[in-house]
Amino acid sequence: MPDLGKYAAxxxxxxxxxxxxxxxxxALSIFRARRVRESLAEIEARSRKNG
Amino acid sequence: xxxxxxxxxxxxxxxxxxxxxxxxxxLAVLTLVVGLVWGFFFTPDDYRQGATVKIIYLHVPSAxxxxxxxxxxxxxxxxxxxxxxxxxxxxxxxxxxxxATMTVIALVTGAIWxxxxxxxxxxxxxxxxxxxxxxxxxxxxxxxxxxxxNDDTAADLTAVLCLVGSVFxxxxxxxxxxxxxxxxxGASLSLDKEENxxxxxxxxxxxxxAGFILLFIALVFLRTQTEIRARRMRALLTRERLS
Numbered sequence: 001m002p003d004l005g006k007y008a009a010x011x012x013x014x015x016x017x018x019x020x021x022x023x024x025x026x027a028l029s030i031f032r033a034r035r036v037r038e039s040l041a042e043i044e045a046r047s048r049k050n051g
Numbered sequence: 052x053x054x055x056x057x058x059x060x061x062x063x064x065x066x067x068x069x070x071x072x073x074x075x076x077x078l079a080v081l082t083l084v085v086g087l088v089w090g091f092f093f094t095p096d097d098y099r100q101g102a103t104v105k106i107i108y109l110h111v112p113s114a115x116x117x118x119x120x121x122x123x124x125x126x127x128x129x130x131x132x133x134x135x136x137x138x139x140x141x142x143x144x145x146x147x148x149x150x151a152t153m154t155v156i157a158l159v160t161g162a163i164w165x166x167x168x169x170x171x172x173x174x175x176x177x178x179x180x181x182x183x184x185x186x187x188x189x190x191x192x193x194x195x196x197x198x199x200x201n202d203d204t205a206a207d208l209t210a211v212l213c214l215v216g217s218v219f220x221x222x223x224x225x226x227x228x229x230x231x232x233x234x235x236x237g238a239s240l241s242l243d244k245e246e247n248x249x250x251x252x253x254x255x256x257x258x259x260x261a262g263f264i265l266l267f268i269a270l271v272f273l274r275t276q277t278e279i280r281a282r283r284m285r286a287l288l289t290r291e292r293l294s
Contacts (some may be wrong), residue, residue, distance in 0.1 A: 002091065002092055002102070002105075003102075004102040004105075005096070005101055005102055006101070007101050007102040007103045007167060008102070010103055010106070010163050010164065010166070010167055011102050011103060011105050011106060013163055014105075014106045014109055014110075014159075014160045014163045014164065015087075015091065015105075015109065017156075017159055017160075017163075018109045018113065018156045018159070018160060021152050021155060021156055022152070022156070022266070025148065025149065025152045025270070026266075026270065029270055029273050029274050029277070030273070032274075032277055033273055033274070033276065033277045036277050036280045036281050036284065037277075037280060039284055040280045040281075040283060040284045040287075043284055043287045043288065043291075044287065046291075047287055047290070047291065050291075050294075
């Protein structure tokens with residue numbers, strides 16, 4: 001860990017908040033992609049069955 | 052060689068991006084991790100700004116992406132208006148939350164950085180103010196897409212909003228040059244060696260920027276695929292209801 005001196009709080013909070021936002025965005029995007037893909041497959045299967 | 056307009060076909064777009072997505076994602080993670088680790092652990096403190104200079108590896112790339120995401124949305128919106136390709140409208144929709152997140156990161160890291168350097172979290176400085184307005188445009192754009200049920204009408208109206216918001220995207224970039232005042236410094240990256248940041252900060256910064264760009268591309272691909280599927284889902288559900 002580098003010595004951040006008197007600015008440790010500023011630097012660490014910047015990295016913490018930014019990485020949390022980026023990871024949150026990535027997780028939400030993957031989660032929604034998976035959910036929509038599954039729902040669409042279900043609906044397509046149902047509409048094929050119903051002709 | 053295939054025409055770029057072939058990718059306006061949703062199936063072609065999904066097939067192609069499915070192949071590219073894993074590679075771009077891996078490259079994005081690699082460049083981001085290397086850029087940020089290099090910047091955080093292996094660069095010295097700045098002689099004036101001390102350790103706060105390490106915030107540059109997040110602040111500059113996110114600010115760059117906040118502006119360029121909107122410009123990408125502008126191009127996609129223009130394609131929608133002129134050629135009526137649904138994929139381009141959906142790509143613009145997919146990019147908006149990414150751009151909004153980048154704007155928040157730029158604003159938050161800027162405020163945290165500004166406090167010890169300027170003595171204040173916020174100032175109504177031209178660049179800061181235009182960035183805040185850009186963020187409000189992002190929120191408005193996302194809200195407008197959600198508020199309108201008909202996809203084509205939503206794409207039309209959000210495209211117009213995107214054109215108007217582009218003024219602020221450009222302003223965010225050049226505000227410092229337009230009004231030579233305010234607290235915010237000029238561009239950190241410049242072709243002029245005198246103005247550019249020192250090499251020791253420049254190389255990890257370039258890697259971080261590359262990582263943010265690749266992350267943006269990967270997320271736009273993934274989210275556009277999702278929007279295409281969601282649109283098809285809505286169409287099938289409507290057909291089911293009508294039959």
